[in-house]
Amino acid sequence: MGVTGDAAEEFERHRSKLFGLAYRMLGSAEETEGVVQDAFLRWHRASALSGAKSRS
Secondary structure, eight states, X not given: OOOOHHHHHHHHHHHHHHHHXXXXXXXXXXXXXXXXXXXXXXXXXXXXXXXXXXXX
């Protein structure tokens, strides 16, 4: 289950806003980067599952 270019581009459009919000909450760029990466993985997993359900 790889990340398609379209999926990555869609997430990247929102990445800066997500980073800004998480940074204001956490105050650490390192922690924020981890949270943003976790958000991407969760988003990707959820979108892959919803795509699999719509194909069945």
